[in-house]
Amino acid sequence: MNNSFFGHPIGLRTLFLTEMWERMSYYGMRALLVLYMTGTVTGINPGLGLSAIDANSIYGIYVGLVYLMVVPGGWIADNILGYQKAVLVGAIIITLGHYTLALPFTQTFFLGLILVVLGTGLLKGNISTIVGQLYEGRDDKRDSGYTIFYMSINIGSMLGFAICSYLGEKIGWHWGFGAAGIGMTFGVIQFIKTRHLLGQAGLNPNDMEDERRNRLTKYMNVSLVAMFLVIIAGLLGIFTVDPRSFAENFAYFLTAVAGIYFFYLFFFAGLNYKERKNLFLLLFLFIGAVAFWSGFDQSASSLSMFARDYTSLDVNGFTMPVGWLQFFNPMFVVIFAPIFAGLWSNLALRNLNPSLPLKFAIGVFFMAISFIVMVYATGLAMENAPVGMQWLVITYLLHTWGELALSPIGLSAFSRYAPKKYIGQMFGLWFLASAIGGVLAGLLGGDALNEGLESIEPVFSFMIQYYFIIAVALVVLSFFVKPAEED
Ligand code: GLN
Numbered sequence: 001m002n003n004s005f006f007g008h009p010i011g012l013r014t015l016f017l018t019e020m021w022e023r024m025s026y027y028g029m030r031a032l033l034v035l036y037m038t039g040t041v042t043g044i045n046p047g048l049g050l051s052a053i054d055a056n057s058i059y060g061i062y063v064g065l066v067y068l069m070v071v072p073g074g075w076i077a078d079n080i081l082g083y084q085k086a087v088l089v090g091a092i093i094i095t096l097g098h099y100t101l102a103l104p105f106t107q108t109f110f111l112g113l114i115l116v117v118l119g120t121g122l123l124k125g126n127i128s129t130i131v132g133q134l135y136e137g138r139d140d141k142r143d144s145g146y147t148i149f150y151m152s153i154n155i156g157s158m159l160g161f162a163i164c165s166y167l168g169e170k171i172g173w174h175w176g177f178g179a180a181g182i183g184m185t186f187g188v189i190q191f192i193k194t195r196h197l198l199g200q201a202g203l204n205p206n207d208m209e210d211e212r213r214n215r216l217t218k219y220m221n222v223s224l225v226a227m228f229l230v231i232i233a234g235l236l237g238i239f240t241v242d243p244r245s246f247a248e249n250f251a252y253f254l255t256a257v258a259g260i261y262f263f264y265l266f267f268f269a270g271l272n273y274k275e276r277k278n279l280f281l282l283l284f285l286f287i288g289a290v291a292f293w294s295g296f297d298q299s300a301s302s303l304s305m306f307a308r309d310y311t312s313l314d315v316n317g318f319t320m321p322v323g324w325l326q327f328f329n330p331m332f333v334v335i336f337a338p339i340f341a342g343l344w345s346n347l348a349l350r351n352l353n354p355s356l357p358l359k360f361a362i363g364v365f366f367m368a369i370s371f372i373v374m375v376y377a378t379g380l381a382m383e384n385a386p387v388g389m390q391w392l393v394i395t396y397l398l399h400t401w402g403e404l405a406l407s408p409i410g411l412s413a414f415s416r417y418a419p420k421k422y423i424g425q426m427f428g429l430w431f432l433a434s435a436i437g438g439v440l441a442g443l444l445g446g447d448a449l450n451e452g453l454e455s456i457e458p459v460f461s462f463m464i465q466y467y468f469i470i471a472v473a474l475v476v477l478s479f480f481v482k483p484a485e486e487d
Contacts, residue, residue, distance in 0.1 A: 008145055009134045011198040014191060016149060019127055020156035021187025022091065025098055025180035026066075026120065027330075028160025030300045031323035032168040032176045034059050034445075035308060045172050048106060053446040056301045057243035060442015061250055062113055063297055067435035068254065069121025071428035072223075074129070076122065079216045083126040083133070083202030084195060090122025091188045098181030102174045112177070114231055125427040130202035132415070143412060147341060150408050154330035154337075159183065161330070165323025244446070251439045258286065258432050271419050274484035278417040281356065281481045284474060285413060286433050288360035291470045292406055293437020294444060295367040295463060296399055299326050301445030302456070303374070303392060310378075310453065312386040325392050332400035340404040356413050356483065361474035363406030368467035370398035371460045378456045385453070417483050 005013040037055035039047020050058070077086035097115030100108050131149050135142040160180065168176020205213075233239060262283050266276060304322055307313065313320040347353045354362065377391035411430055418426040448459040 006148060008141060008148065009201075011134050011201055012131065012145060012148065014194040014197050015127055015131055015134075016152040017194075018087065018091065018123075018187050018191045019149065020152040020159070021183045021190070022094065022120070022123055022127075023153045023156030024160040024163075025094060025184040025187075026116070026160070027157035027300075027326070028164030028183065028323075029098060029101065029116070029177055029180040030059075030063070031161055031165050031304065031326055032173060033062065034301050034304055035169065035322060036173045038305065039173070045169070047173065048109070052305065052449040054243045056442045056446030056449070057247040058442070059301050059445070060247045060439040061243065062117065063438030063441065064247075064250055064254060064435045065117045066120045066124075067431040067438060069117055070125035070431040070435075071121075071425075073121035073123070074125045074425065074428050076220060077126045077129070077202075078206050079208070080205055080213065080220060082205045083130045084198060086122045086126045087130070087202075088188070088191060088195070090119045090124075090126070091184060091191060093119030094123065095119075095181055095184040095188055098177055098184055102178030102181055104172075104174050111235055125431055126202070128411070128427055130198060133201040134198070136201075146408065146412065147337065150337065151334060154333040157330040158327055158334075161323050161327040165321040165326075169321040169323065244443075247439055247443055251436065251443065254432065254436045254439065258429070258436065261429065261432075262286075265419065265422065269419065269422070275419045277481065277484050279419065281477075281483055282414060282417055282429075284357060284477050284481070285360050285410060286429070288357075288364050288470055288474050289406065289410055289430070289433035290436045290440070291467055292360075292363050292367050292402060293434050294440035295371060295467065296403065297434075297438045297441035298445045298448075299329065299396070299399070301441055302448040302459075303395065303445075305445075305449045306374070306377075306381075306456070307389070307392055310381040310385045310387060311389050311392060313389060320389075325389060326396070328393050328396040329400055329403075332397055333403065336400060336404055337408075340401075355478045356409065357474040357478040357481065359405045359409055361471045361478070363402040364467050364471040364474065366398045366402030366405070368464045368471065370395045370402070371464050371467070373398065375457055375460050375464070378453055378460070382453050413483075 003010050005011075005016070034055050035047070037048045037050045037058060038052060039045065039049070041047065041049040048055075073086060073090065077083045081089065094116050097112050097117075097119055099112075100115055101112035103112075128149070131145055132142060135145055160183070163183070164176040164179050166176075167179050168174075208216075234241075262279065265271065265279055271279065304326070307325050308322045311325075313322065313325075344353055373391055373395050377387050377395075380387045380391075410433075411427075414426040414430040418429075444459055444463060448456045
């Protein structure tokens, strides 16, 4: 009776609930971030009074770091902790991060953010790895396992937007941050209580000789100490950084890391012809994913500020919290995910299932259209603000359609077509696209709102143009590069 979860291994329930609470805290807090940073320093719910450029840059750096840290987080789980322990330690660090943000001080703000970044690095990629390990030898069920897991992400973010935005915006920012901490606490308790249901999945790190493990542990400890020294020096104000130029350099850095990694794999990793061909395909998908997330993650930057400043949030006399509008994305995911899954399998029956680059093109194309809607809404707002909230709802609907064509499929494509020897690092590479996209979302979002409505149209038009170019390139590519299956 109690040994399966919707016909799946019972361990999936443990991962489902842990990820649900983690995403509740991540998206709930993230929805408050830019609003809190740009909020005026006076008033009943004082913010940090930062400029749009600075606040959005910090947001971009934050999202970029969260997803970048998945790479070392995966390395630590692979080699030292094992995945289950990495998830547990990560979840505890995230909880501490949110409680730190809940303290009613501005001085501890960055410390809280750093803790959430480090914890998410340990949790996010590794929990996705354990999902795959639940299905060892049962490939037939793995994809639907990941589909159920994707639901947990979106149910979690719905809870986050609903609860944290209400408390944070209506009562006080730190109440919203605290609610994220309470959510993550439920996740931790639940994980500890039901972890045994995972059995061997993700229990142990890779096999290796003790001597090698000790050496790797030493590397990790030295890196952690170095990192903490830098963090402490930064928090004490021994060095200061300008958020905007840091974000710009961070975007270059991440792009260079991704570029070097692809270059290395292509030329020096001893790959055969088929593996190289697939890597070429993954490179284009990677570029498509970066473009997609650079628009998608503006939900909590430029689009959130647009909602606050130029959209009527009034429903029968009640002013909705700004973050409630973001609720539409996960809600649409839950509604449309089964429809998209059915659509792909229906098309597959007729041999019409779009190829991977074509699906990514669809994703980026919807992103372009969504920003055309926003340019139109901006035009209306310039004539007569505030505008109705339907424009943002339509934008989020288009984001969701794009997401469903690109995001769940991207993850499985990266694990399927990655060179066999490098498969463990592929989650890292996939999330690196989210990292670059996140930083770009902060940079573009800051530029867009820098001069209020005036600056939106040029920035969004620039993005739309690039999204179309990338979408068309992916369509063209789909005719030339077909994934080579292993025989
Ligand atoms: N919405 C998905 C999640 O939170 C994908 C996010 C991403 O990769 N940028 O897991």
